[in-house]
Amino acid sequence: MSAPGWLAAAFDDHRRELHAHCYRLAGNVADADELTQETFLRAWRARDRFEGRASVRTWLYRIATNAFLDTRKAAERRTAPASDILEWSTAIGPYPDVAADVEGAEIVELALIAALMYLPPRQRAAFVLRDVSGWTPGEVAAVLGVAVPAANSLVQRARRTVRGHAPADPQDWRRPVLTAGDEEILRRYREASGAESIRILLADDVRITMPPDPPVVGADAVAAFLARPLDWRTVPVRANGRPALVNYLRAEGSARYEGLVVDVLRIVDGRIAEINAFVGAAHVAAFGLPARLDPAPHL
Known part of the structure; x- marks a missing residue:
């Protein structure tokens, strides 16, 4: 050769x-x-x-x-x-x-x-x-x-x-083994829309890390932060053996959703103990997903 x-x-x-x-x-x-x-x-x-x-x-x-x-x-x-x-x-x-x-x-x-x-x-x-x-x-x-x-x-x-x-x-x-229970928590997290439906998924001392912004700590603060009225679309993925979401945000007046952040969840005893949020298009691209999504057609 x-x-x-x-x-x-x-x-x-x-x-x-x-x-x-x-x-x-x-x-x-x-x-x-x-x-x-x-x-x-x-x-x-x-x-x-x-x-x-x-x-x-x-x-x-x-x-x-x-x-x-x-x-x-x-x-x-x-x-x-x-x-x-x-x-x-x-x-x-x-x-x-x-x-x-x-x-x-x-x-x-x-x-x-x-x-x-x-x-x-x-x-x-x-x-x-x-x-x-x-x-x-x-x-x-x-x-x-x-x-x-x-x-x-x-x-x-x-x-x-x-x-x-x-x-x-x-x-x-080593990366952990993703369980069916983890997948179910991710599904419920993805579908939750209000602070209460989010709060029941969280450990009391949960935190969100999201550099360069400071962390958000505590179940009430995290639930309120995640329940903000923003227009998101999400795609479930896996990262480092953990359940994760790729999040697309549509800003007011924008025609498309922009890939913005990847949330990686750490789940302990059936509750979300930590959300590591990685902000930036490069993190979205790492998953082989498009940078932008069109809005879903109305049926």
Whole structure:
């Protein structure tokens, strides 16, 4: 097989997992798309230098990881605020679930994605490779181009930070299994129209995160916020193993609905405990949905 042929085949074989890897590093689908494309371009330019000493998968992961690190060199010198990143960061976004996705284990819980954003880029890369993807210390070192002790040090420092922000049990880092009960709560949430019908679905301490706006906290405040008389159309989806809605808003005087926000629900004991709202057309586009919808015809 020619060099372009083997590279195209290898990239197609690993595209899905590479994209998921880039998402875990970057925290949103738009950046993951760009990093995945950059990975292929860099691999194409370097195709004649690939000697086969490592697997082509490891080689592609190394290229993807270095592409991420190159985009984050300035970020490595900054520190994140101590407050919940989901409340203030506009750099995080949901990852769409594919119903027939055989590599669903590649997708991780939204809470872990938020926790990873507290890490400097090289620690983030080391942690994702070692503790999320399950690579050996030697493999992590090879991808990062460092000695094994240096790779282990990066992982250890990352673990100390992640413990303060992620779910305590690593089993909770994987995307959860969406249940029929979750689907029913999503249906009722989608169809609810007044504050009371919304209120009964909510945990008492529920909150909405919606950066750059401040969070809305408490069942009464959240119910009142969601019951505002706005003209919405919604599409049910799944994201990071959670039930979600893509929301289209028609402004007064507008002829069409504009894709505005993706709501990702966290359901605990049959009640909505958290709604992570991701505002922006890029989040809608990540689900392969149109940017605009026409009003439904009158029957």
